[in-house]
Amino acid sequence: MAMPMVARKARWIGSFYLFLYVAAVLTPLLLATALRPQSQDGFLFNAGQNCALVGIAILLLNPVLGARLKWLERPFGLDMVFRFHKAVAWIAVVLLAMHPFLLSWDEGIWTLLTEADEPWNIWLGRATLLVVAANAVTSGLRPHIRLDFRAWRSTHNILVLTLLCLAFVHSYETGTDLRLQVMRFVWPAAFAAIATVYIYHRVLWSLRMRRHRWTVVDVRKETHNVHTVTLKSPRGDKRYDYLPGQFQFMRLYRGRGLPREEHHFTVSSSPTREGIAASTIKQVGDFTSTIGQTRPGDMAEIRGAYGRFSYVLYPEEEDLVFIAGGIGITPFMSMIRHMRDKREERTVLLLYANRHEQDIVFRDEIDGVARLQCPCLTVVYALSDAHAGWTGERGRIDRQLILKYCLPQDLAAKAFYVCAPPRMATEIVGVLTDLGVGSRRIHCERFWL
Amino acid sequence: MDARIRYLVLTVTLVVIVAVAAILAAAWYRTREVRAASEVVHSMRS
Numbered sequence: 001m002a003m004p005m006v007a008r009k010a011r012w013i014g015s016f017y018l019f020l021y022v023a024a025v026l027t028p029l030l031l032a033t034a035l036r037p038q039s040q041d042g043f044l045f046n047a048g049q050n051c052a053l054v055g056i057a058i059l060l061l062n063p064v065l066g067a068r069l070k071w072l073e074r075p076f077g078l079d080m081v082f083r084f085h086k087a088v089a090w091i092a093v094v095l096l097a098m099h100p101f102l103l104s105w106d107e108g109i110w111t112l113l114t115e116a117d118e119p120w121n122i123w124l125g126r127a128t129l130l131v132v133a134a135n136a137v138t139s140g141l142r143p144h145i146r147l148d149f150r151a152w153r154s155t156h157n158i159l160v161l162t163l164l165c166l167a168f169v170h171s172y173e174t175g176t177d178l179r180l181q182v183m184r185f186v187w188p189a190a191f192a193a194i195a196t197v198y199i200y201h202r203v204l205w206s207l208r209m210r211r212h213r214w215t216v217v218d219v220r221k222e223t224h225n226v227h228t229v230t231l232k233s234p235r236g237d238k239r240y241d242y243l244p245g246q247f248q249f250m251r252l253y254r255g256r257g258l259p260r261e262e263h264h265f266t267v268s269s270s271p272t273r274e275g276i277a278a279s280t281i282k283q284v285g286d287f288t289s290t291i292g293q294t295r296p297g298d299m300a301e302i303r304g305a306y307g308r309f310s311y312v313l314y315p316e317e318e319d320l321v322f323i324a325g326g327i328g329i330t331p332f333m334s335m336i337r338h339m340r341d342k343r344e345e346r347t348v349l350l351l352y353a354n355r356h357e358q359d360i361v362f363r364d365e366i367d368g369v370a371r372l373q374c375p376c377l378t379v380v381y382a383l384s385d386a387h388a389g390w391t392g393e394r395g396r397i398d399r400q401l402i403l404k405y406c407l408p409q410d411l412a413a414k415a416f417y418v419c420a421p422p423r424m425a426t427e428i429v430g431v432l433t434d435l436g437v438g439s440r441r442i443h444c445e446r447f448w449l
Numbered sequence: 450m451d452a453r454i455r456y457l458v459l460t461v462t463l464v465v466i467v468a469v470a471a472i473l474a475a476a477w478y479r480t481r482e483v484r485a486a487s488e489v490v491h492s493m494r495s
Contacts, residue, residue, distance in 0.1 A: 046476035
């Protein structure tokens with residue numbers, strides 16, 4: 001199993017990375033200011049140029065944030081890195097949009113924005129802004145215009161590559177700060193460094209993965225629409241390091257005309273089973289609806305593991321409450337299996353919500369662990385559409401149900417882990433916050449961007 | 450709001466503040482000579 005980066009260490013390393021990030025974003029601006037401390041241009045003109053320097057630096061670093069680098073995601077979790085990537089991209093969009101307006105405002109003439117008879121490098125700047133706008137619209141409105149994720153990702157990659165090339169040529173040709181001798185070296189070097197990371201991520205990693213394919217050794221039907229695909233590591237390959245509760249990116253090579261796009265799935269097996277990684281997948285989309293057609297002997301590429309949704313990262317937590325909705329049980333199953341295999345003595349309350357009884361995944365195994373009492377596991381099943389003979393809880397997991405099994409005076413000592421569909425997860429985190437549970441004791445993986 | 454979302458919001462806010470402060474401070478720093486000169490002209494005229 002991978003060495004866990006516990007919460008305290010993660011905060012320190014995360015703060016250090018943040019410092020490095022801010023320093024990297026501001027370096028071109030600080031260098032330009034230090035090397036050319038006086039300017040005959042007005043305040044707004046200088047501010048406009050500075051906006052462009054910082055905006056481009058942010059966009060330049062964004063491919064690194066999106067490159068799924070393990071060392072970078074470890075203190076934060078990949079979901080948070082992707083959210084940060086998106087948030088800072090919006091800051092860059094605002095700064096770059098302000099750039100031509102501030103320059104024009106300072107000069108008091110708006111030809112920079114309106115005149116057709118401008119040199120090619122100005123037109124290149126205009127084209128950069130158009131590509132930035134196209135990227136912002138397609139990324140920001142993706143859920144609303146129902147743009148398919150794969151189509152969006154391909155578009156996003158092309159637009160980012162185009163805008164970085166355009167931005168580089170425009171800034172190199174036009175920016176007065178970039179005519180300084182040091183900047184003539186620093187600016188291309190920064191772009192070259194990012195291009196290297198990008199090529200490594202897009203090309204070299206894929207080539208490496210092709211030589212280390214895993215083999216499907218078992219496909220098990222768990223419920224009417226859930227399957228577990230078990231993979232075995234390539235012979236001679238080093239052990240796959242993951243923590244219970246983490247997720248991985250998986251691309252299946254099955255032939256037979258079946259799709260082979262990459263998706264992320266939680267690892268539902270325990271890292272105590274060396275050389276094995278299983279993912280339990282519900283049929284919900286075009287790709288996952290074919291998961292039952294996977295056969296032993298098919299091949300897979302795995303990239304991971306990612307995420308901070310694991311009890312081993314918080315050794316100080318003794319009294320755990322796992323709240324799962326539907327297929328959200330998978331990280332908990334990995335953790336419960338790990339606790340069982342490691343004979344952990346922590347106390348766990350599992351609140352598991354489903355619509356129908358036949359939707360409950362891993363029921364026999366969970367009940368088996370609960371009977372063995374190692375870990376000290378209590379299971380509560382809740383069904384929102386229960387049949388007449390159902391003896392478990394009815395309805396959704398809400399404030400009332402949580403308080404039924406967690407006494408208010410005990411809440412402060414408990415740590416809550418939530419993995420459920422987006423709406424349910426948001427509601428439960430809201431309920432827990434209202435009940436006064438500290439934010440550091442609520443763990444929730446948010447992978448809807 | 451769970452801790453990681455709170456840290457994320459805090460971090461992004463911090464990045465915005467630092468970036469905007471640096472942009473304005475650098476522009477102010479560079480134009481100080483121009484500004485000083487215009488103030489001299491203004492005081493001579495008055």
